Amino acid sequence: MKNKKILIVIGGGISAYxxxxxxxxxxxxxxxxxxxxxxxxxxxxxxxxxxxxxxxxPFENIFDVNSESEIDHxxxxxxxxxxxxxxTTANFMSKLxxxxxxxxxxxxxxxxxxNIFLVPAMNVRMWLHPATQKNYQILSxxxxxxxxxxxxxxxxxxxxxxKMSSPRQIFSEIKKYFLNKDILKNKKLKALVTTxxxxxxxxxxxxxxxxxSGKQGYEIAKALSRIGVNTTLVSGPTSLSKxxxxxxxxxxxxKEMFETTKKLLPVDIAICAAAVSDFRINSPSKSKxxxxxxxxxxxxxxxxxxxxxxxxxxxxxxxxVGFAAETENLLKNSENKLKKKQCDILVANNVSEKNVGFxxxxxxxxxxxxxxxxxxxxxNKKSFIANKIINKIINKLTKNKNVN
Ligand code: CTP
Numbered sequence: 001m002k003n004k005k006i007l008i009v010i011g012g013g014i015s016a017y018x019x020x021x022x023x024x025x026x027x028x029x030x031x032x033x034x035x036x037x038x039x040x041x042x043x044x045x046x047x048x049x050x051x052x053x054x055x056x057x058p059f060e061n062i063f064d065v066n067s068e069s070e071i072d073h074x075x076x077x078x079x080x081x082x083x084x085x086x087x088t089t090a091n092f093m094s095k096l097x098x099x100x101x102x103x104x105x106x107x108x109x110x111x112x113x114x115n116i117f118l119v120p121a122m123n124v125r126m127w128l129h130p131a132t133q134k135n136y137q138i139l140s141x142x143x144x145x146x147x148x149x150x151x152x153x154x155x156x157x158x159x160x161x162x163k164m165s166s167p168r169q170i171f172s173e174i175k176k177y178f179l180n181k182d183i184l185k186n187k188k189l190k191a192l193v194t195t196x197x198x199x200x201x202x203x204x205x206x207x208x209x210x211x212x213s214g215k216q217g218y219e220i221a222k223a224l225s226r227i228g229v230n231t232t233l234v235s236g237p238t239s240l241s242k243x244x245x246x247x248x249x250x251x252x253x254x255k256e257m258f259e260t261t262k263k264l265l266p267v268d269i270a271i272c273a274a275a276v277s278d279f280r281i282n283s284p285s286k287s288k289x290x291x292x293x294x295x296x297x298x299x300x301x302x303x304x305x306x307x308x309x310x311x312x313x314x315x316x317x318x319x320x321v322g323f324a325a326e327t328e329n330l331l332k333n334s335e336n337k338l339k340k341k342q343c344d345i346l347v348a349n350n351v352s353e354k355n356v357g358f359x360x361x362x363x364x365x366x367x368x369x370x371x372x373x374x375x376x377x378x379x380n381k382k383s384f385i386a387n388k389i390i391n392k393i394i395n396k397l398t399k400n401k402n403v404n
Pocket of ligand 1: 194277302
């Protein structure tokens with residue numbers, strides 16, 4: 001973390017005082033810190049305490065620039081390696097999701113070209129309110145990263161999700177972020193990720209498909225791109241918004257997904273998260289089939305994209321990651337799939353479980369590796385699972401066992 005420049009925006013919440021502990025931790029680890037104190041943040045933290053901890057006055061107002069007068073909202077964000085908003089209130093999330101530029105913090109963030117970590121802290125009902133959840137989704141799609149919130153007792157006495165992550169947890173996320181970034185900095189890696197369902201057309205208006213939402217693949221592509229990997233996403237039809245910084249190629253059928261993927265080779269990392277249809281209709285009808293004329297379909301087997309990639313010796317990526325969607329014998333079937341498809345990593349999920357996997361924001365997986373190692377990951381956000389998978393990949397690429 002030596003000489004990493006971190007710009008910390010102090011939001012207006014009761015947990016703002018914990019930002020001081022975080023600053024202490026970061027300073028102790030040789031980070032350079034500048035702070036932006038919002039008007040409401042100032043109700044909880046004094047400029048004097050920030051000045052004495054960081055050796056530099058907090059920036060408070062877009063027009064009233066302090067002693068370091070060359071710094072404005074643009075250069076402030078250009079200065080930083082990372083921007084952090086702590087605590088991020090429901091109101092602040094709402095402003096960011098609308099793209100407001102009404103004070104120094106929001107203007108600087110809107111003008112920023114850096115990764116921005118938001119650390120939410122609010123009452124459980126505020127966090128779970130559909131408006132906040134919608135903002136959370138919008139901000140995630142814009143590329144903001146979230147640390148927490150966690151479950152716990154809140155300042156108001158209620159219990160639930162909305163509690164701010166502890167300074168230690170925040171510190172560990174920041175450390176992990178820089179570690180991953182530094183490891184990959186000079187490698188200039190290329191990755192491809194397949195995601196979403198495919199459609200196999202019966203006629204121009206009907207098709208065979210599945211429940212896949214594509215969310216896990218999108219989260220993986222986002223996480224790869226965030227650590228500087230040049231990532232292309234090959235996506236079946238989904239309702240997800242386009243990702244910033246990730247080249248996305250939309251496809252419909254398994255055949256299109258295969259042709260597109262093949263053209264993207266060679267890559268360093270291939271992650272096949274798509275729920276590819278195993279079968280297609282033999283000679284789909286060019287016009288809508290009339291029910292009285294329908295007799296039966298003949299199905300043909302689709303090519304297995306994952307298997308093609310991992311067994312393509314001339315252009316085999318260094319790391320190939322597959323998924324296994326199972327409804328029974330999860331571990332056994334997944335071990336077989338790992339071997340049969342010659343993957344380096346296989347992410348197994350039980351698609352019959354309610355509230356995880358297909359169509360959910362959450363997943364619960366087992367990560368199997370070629371060397372026999374098995375990691376069970378409890379139910380968590382797909383973004384969290386994506387980071388766990390990426391860390392496994394980094395470990396393999398760098399033989400570094402320290403990224404968890
Ligand atoms: N996969 C693929 N191309 C296919 C079918 C599957 O690339 N035509 C990939 C998926 O993206 C996933 C892995 O293979 O990474 C496993 O997919 P899954 O549906 O679990 O298994 P199948 O191989 O289709 O086998 P089965 O349906 O018999 O379980």
